[in-house]
Amino acid sequence: MLSVILPTYNEVGNIEKLLKGIADVLKGEDFEMIVVDDNSPDRTWQKAEALKAEYPYLHVIRRTKEKGLSSAIVCGFNEAKGNVLLTMDTDLQHDPAIITALNAAIGNGADVAVASRYIEGGSVGEWVAGRRYLSKTATALASRLPRVRSTDPMSGFFALSRSSFEHVRASLRPTGFKILFEILSFLPKQSVLTEVPLTFAMRGSGESKLSFRVELQFLWQLFRIGLIRMQAALFLLVASIILLCTLTRLFALLPLYLDAEARRSVQASLTQMADERGWLLSDLSVRSVSRDSMTILHRFHHRGVDEVRCYNVDFQSSSVIPCGN
Amino acid sequence: MRKLSAIIALELYALLLAVFQYSVGVRTDEAKYLLNIPYPHPPFVRFVLSSTEWLPFQELFWRIIFATLLIQSVWLFWSFSSSLSVRQRAALFVAWNFSAAVIFQAGTVMMAPLTAVQALVFVWFYFRFKDNTSTIWLLGLFWLVSLFTAYQALLYAPLVLHIFWKTKASFSLKIAIFSIPVALLALYSFTNPLALASMVNVAGKDGAESFLFRITDTGKLLLLAGSFTGSVLGTIGLLKKPHFGLLASFILVLFYVLLGRYSYYAILFTPLLMAGLFMLIDRRSVQSLMFVGMPLGACCCLAFWPPQTEPSLARQVMNQVDLSGHTRVMMVGTFGHEWQYQSTVPVLRYTSQPTETDLIVCLEDCTDIEEETGFQKQSLFGVAVVRSQF
Numbered sequence: 001m002l003s004v005i006l007p008t009y010n011e012v013g014n015i016e017k018l019l020k021g022i023a024d025v026l027k028g029e030d031f032e033m034i035v036v037d038d039n040s041p042d043r044t045w046q047k048a049e050a051l052k053a054e055y056p057y058l059h060v061i062r063r064t065k066e067k068g069l070s071s072a073i074v075c076g077f078n079e080a081k082g083n084v085l086l087t088m089d090t091d092l093q094h095d096p097a098i099i100t101a102l103n104a105a106i107g108n109g110a111d112v113a114v115a116s117r118y119i120e121g122g123s124v125g126e127w128v129a130g131r132r133y134l135s136k137t138a139t140a141l142a143s144r145l146p147r148v149r150s151t152d153p154m155s156g157f158f159a160l161s162r163s164s165f166e167h168v169r170a171s172l173r174p175t176g177f178k179i180l181f182e183i184l185s186f187l188p189k190q191s192v193l194t195e196v197p198l199t200f201a202m203r204g205s206g207e208s209k210l211s212f213r214v215e216l217q218f219l220w221q222l223f224r225i226g227l228i229r230m231q232a233a234l235f236l237l238v239a240s241i242i243l244l245c246t247l248t249r250l251f252a253l254l255p256l257y258l259d260a261e262a263r264r265s266v267q268a269s270l271t272q273m274a275d276e277r278g279w280l281l282s283d284l285s286v287r288s289v290s291r292d293s294m295t296i297l298h299r300f301h302h303r304g305v306d307e308v309r310c311y312n313v314d315f316q317s318s319s320v321i322p323c324g325n
Numbered sequence: 326m327r328k329l330s331a332i333i334a335l336e337l338y339a340l341l342l343a344v345f346q347y348s349v350g351v352r353t354d355e356a357k358y359l360l361n362i363p364y365p366h367p368p369f370v371r372f373v374l375s376s377t378e379w380l381p382f383q384e385l386f387w388r389i390i391f392a393t394l395l396i397q398s399v400w401l402f403w404s405f406s407s408s409l410s411v412r413q414r415a416a417l418f419v420a421w422n423f424s425a426a427v428i429f430q431a432g433t434v435m436m437a438p439l440t441a442v443q444a445l446v447f448v449w450f451y452f453r454f455k456d457n458t459s460t461i462w463l464l465g466l467f468w469l470v471s472l473f474t475a476y477q478a479l480l481y482a483p484l485v486l487h488i489f490w491k492t493k494a495s496f497s498l499k500i501a502i503f504s505i506p507v508a509l510l511a512l513y514s515f516t517n518p519l520a521l522a523s524m525v526n527v528a529g530k531d532g533a534e535s536f537l538f539r540i541t542d543t544g545k546l547l548l549l550a551g552s553f554t555g556s557v558l559g560t561i562g563l564l565k566k567p568h569f570g571l572l573a574s575f576i577l578v579l580f581y582v583l584l585g586r587y588s589y590y591a592i593l594f595t596p597l598l599m600a601g602l603f604m605l606i607d608r609r610s611v612q613s614l615m616f617v618g619m620p621l622g623a624c625c626c627l628a629f630w631p632p633q634t635e636p637s638l639a640r641q642v643m644n645q646v647d648l649s650g651h652t653r654v655m656m657v658g659t660f661g662h663e664w665q666y667q668s669t670v671p672v673l674r675y676t677s678q679p680t681e682t683d684l685i686v687c688l689e690d691c692t693d694i695e696e697e698t699g700f701q702k703q704s705l706f707g708v709a710v711v712r713s714q715f
Contacts, residue, residue, distance in 0.1 A: 170456040246513050
């Protein structure tokens with residue numbers, strides 16, 4: 001069965017035409033429609049409820065505590081009963097006729113099917129230059145991160161198999177608008193992706209929800225997914241740097257732990273130097289130790305210009321000579 | 326808009342607490358971190374702090390940052406309590422911000438409040454996501470950063486281990502990502518003999534205290550951690566709905582405080598008490614108790630155990646003394662690192678034969694020094710300051 005998830009916010013002018021369009025395309029098919037409304041001020045949810053009499057396979061979820069396109073889609077996916085999950089925009093910019101192609105792609109074994117504006121036959125329609133540029137930039141930034149690559153990871157018109165959704169469900173942190181981007185980032189690399197061309201139509205009624213806040217959310221999402229994709233490398237890099245630095249230093253200090261005589265000599269020398277010169281022990285740092293001598297650094301820990309001086313200390317003669325002399 | 330107003334209000338609260346701490350002056354432990362003195366804690370945070378030594382307002386800058394981190398970390402509760410009502414979430418907000426430990430520690434440049442914030446992040450990981458498999462390496466990285474901030478982070482090892490355990494990663498990967506940071510910390514410790522020596526030294530000093538004294542002191546710190554009400558309710562929550570990681574960490578913190586009992590340890594309890602409160606928060610009676618009991622409890626804590634309000638001796642003396650013409654400050658008697666911080670010239674212990682450009686600060690009687698050197702003495706805030714001429 002196909003589940004069509006329709007996230008809405010202030011789409012009262014478009015919802016009836018959209019539902020009719022989908023019902024016409026999927027006539028005779030086994031499907032359900034789930035409207036997930038974020039408590040629209042224009043009462044889109046109420047209009048959808050009224051249409052249930054006409055479409056008995058229509059379910060309406062009205063969310064009052066949570067808001068956001070991505071979380072609405074995930075909410076719909078969670079409630080859906082179908083084994084193919086599909087979502088699309090509800091402002092009439094997506095042609096319902098493409099649903100058939102997306103559904104068929106999943107039926108033919110694809111894990112994800114994406115309606116792409118950037119493959120042959122697809123287009124962004126009549127967008128103004130500014131919006132066109134913004135979309136291309138966002139797509140360029142986002143296209144390299146996901147494990148499963150798509151020409152249009154920002155698309156809001158896509159379908160996936162239930163098993164693919166179950167695989168990524170726990171990893172999803174749905175914020176902002178771009179849930180496909182997140183899904184593609186967590187699917188296994190070997191997942192099969194099919195693309196069908198999409199021509200973006202003009203919006204029906206209502207206003208675009210794209211705002212500066214949404215753009216910031218996208219940047220945050222990019223950063224978060226980027227961090228998650230690189231997390232193993234980051235961990236191993238930091239751990240390796242710490243290991244290298246500590247092993248180098250530990251090797252230089254080994255006699256301190258293995259040789260009781262060297263340990264006694266170090267302690268005695270440090271105490272003697274500190275007493276003679278008034279140095280604090282915390283201002284001294286032992287850099288290397290051997291049976292006969294050690295190298296230390298002294299720093300006054302004085303705010304501002306604070307020289308660090310190196311000294312070689314001979315245990316036998318108790319001489320303290322600046323390094324390099 | 327409401328959220329922004331809340332953020333601004335909390336930030337003003339944090340600023341107030343930071344400015345209060347600034348008026349008191351740098352404490353010896355704070356000086357260690359601001360000057361990157363290499364004990365007792367690992368180097369990560371103190372390296373960052375000391376890289377701003379060139380800032381004339383370094384101390385105030387970091388007090389504001391630390392206070393902000395502690396007070397604004399309340400939004401972590403907002404994140405993992407999304408299933409709760411606004412009233413319930415507000416009760417958690419009140420509980421955290423009226424914890425006496427948070428009030429006393431916000432604005433201090435210490436590792437204990439920082440460790441508490443890191444512990445709260447682990448509590449967030451624990452409650453926010455059923456499954457942290459997709460971010461297991463990030464979790465490991467944060468665990469590594471926590472351990473290299475302060476050794477105290479080890480107290481939350483059971484909680485961290487529990488979070489790793491709940492993931493779907495393989496057994497060997499879980500153990501590896503958990504253990505590698507611990508092993509690196511152990512390796513680092515052997516490269517800093519001063520840190521190991523200071524731990525042994527501190528343990529030895531506390532060894533003589535009686536068990537009863539330890540128990541009462543620990544009890545006091547637990548009460549401070551949750552301003553009485555939060556301490557009782559939070560502990561009940563942890564015991565009533567036992568989660569291995571939270572309870573085991575709570576017990577570890579209890580034993581750690583029993584051994585050490587420094588007042589700033591109280592905040593190490595607070596994230597765990599908050600977890601306990603979260604588990605009880607569905608009860609309306611608990612919410613009401615928190616709205617009323619927490620502020621009341623905070624007032625009682627402030628009354629019974631008031632924080633220091635007088636500026637530190639080091640600040641008072643060093644602000645008063647004119648160090649122009651002097652190249653060193655020599656200290657007679659036991660002194661803390663705050664003298665190094667407050668002084669504009671190097672500070673060292675007194676040795677014999679000071680020169681004319683030395684300034685001597687006597688925290689003990691130094692009549693014999695006056696006589697030997699012929700230097701003049703001035704009394705400042707109960708401390709004798711000796712130099713060749715005034």
